[in-house]
Amino acid sequence: MIRLRKIEPSDLPYLYRWENDASVWADGANHNPLSQHDLRDYIASSTGDIYKDGQLRLIIEEEGSTLGCIDLFDFDPRNRRAAIGMYVAPECRGKGVGRAAVEQLEHYAFDFLQLRVLYAVIATSNSACSHLYQSAGYKPSSPLPAWTLESDAVLWMKTK
Secondary structure, three states, X not given: OEEEEEOOHHHHHXXXXXXXXXXXXXXXXXXXXXXXXXXXXXXXXXXXXXXXXXXXXXXXXXXOEEEEEEEEXXXXXXXXXXXXXEEEOHHHOOOOHHHHHHHHHXXXXXXXXXXXXXXXXXXXXXXXXXXXXHHOOOEEEEEEOOOOOOOXXXXXXXXX
């Protein structure tokens, strides 16, 4: 069973590999390599409190195996919304890990944080991710032409 947990110092090797996976940089906000020092500082400074940090990164794991991470970011407590970002390790993709992680994050975001809206910006070239969000009940809300140099994107939203 998939579970989400707070980031820990022992996650450094995973974060280092994932954050430096240039094959996914076009789909996210990272566009340059990160050092272990940068990531160690990030882990040390993260409180795990979205109200203090303005974002929340959780590790996706199953039976002690680290499978990826999922983030709430662009957190707007006044309007009760946040964006979702996710990285699933290549060897774990296509196995339902992402869908299970999104569902667990939704429970936390909608039921505990009382958010009204979750959204993800997905490149039109990322059909697997679009399918994941569509199957999880997200609706394509807005086309985003020329969103990145590589691709147009779509804003996928789910409301409570």
